[in-house]
Amino acid sequence: MSFSFDGRYLISLGVQGENTLAVFEISSGSVICNAVLMNYATNQVKVDYMTQGSHVQFITVGNNASMSIWRVDTMTKQLTFYDVSPPDTLQSVNFLSVEFTHFLPSPVGTYYILIGADDGSLIAFNQQTS
Amino acid sequence: MAATVDGKLLAVGEGSENPQGQALIYLYDLEKR
Numbered sequence: 001m002s003f004s005f006d007g008r009y010l011i012s013l014g015v016q017g018e019n020t021l022a023v024f025e026i027s028s029g030s031v032i033c034n035a036v037l038m039n040y041a042t043n044q045v046k047v048d049y050m051t052q053g054s055h056v057q058f059i060t061v062g063n064n065a066s067m068s069i070w071r072v073d074t075m076t077k078q079l080t081f082y083d084v085s086p087p088d089t090l091q092s093v094n095f096l097s098v099e100f101t102h103f104l105p106s107p108v109g110t111y112y113i114l115i116g117a118d119d120g121s122l123i124a125f126n127q128q129t130s
Numbered sequence: 131m132a133a134t135v136d137g138k139l140l141a142v143g144e145g146s147e148n149p150q151g152q153a154l155i156y157l158y159d160l161e162k163r
Binding site for chain 2: 007024026
């Protein structure tokens with residue numbers, strides 16, 4: 001589970017086997033949008049606190065090096081996602097956890113997405129922000 | 131389990147489905163305990 005920065009939304013992953021993702025609006029207690037995840041087990045969801053305004057952006061990571069970037073438009077309640085293709089060398093590892101680092105906060109522009117994998121490795125992705 | 135950055139809310143997910151087949155999330159207001 002992961003809260004949005006302002007505490008108004010909570011993103012949760014369903015139990016393994018259901019592979020569901022739900023975005024809760026705290027004030028109403030209701031699910032404003034949801035999705036069925038890809039076949040692989042998804043291990044963690046983490047909101048990117050750098051994104052603010054009328055949308056919430058977050059990342060899910062899971063087995064077989066699966067990683068997706070999601071965005072909820074809180075006005076239209078539309079959920080979109082983008083699957084990140086890992087390098088071939090990572091295909092066999094499982095991503096267990098994800099965290100953002102804000103070494104160089106906006107507007108400088110570059111920060112890292114850190115992923116912990118089950119082979120003991122720590123993988124850092126560069127993300128360019130606008 | 132996840133908490134808001136201001137420390138006001140805590141969400142706790144039930145580890146497995148209960149007998150009714152529901153997975154539950156408990157939301158705590160930490161200011162009200």
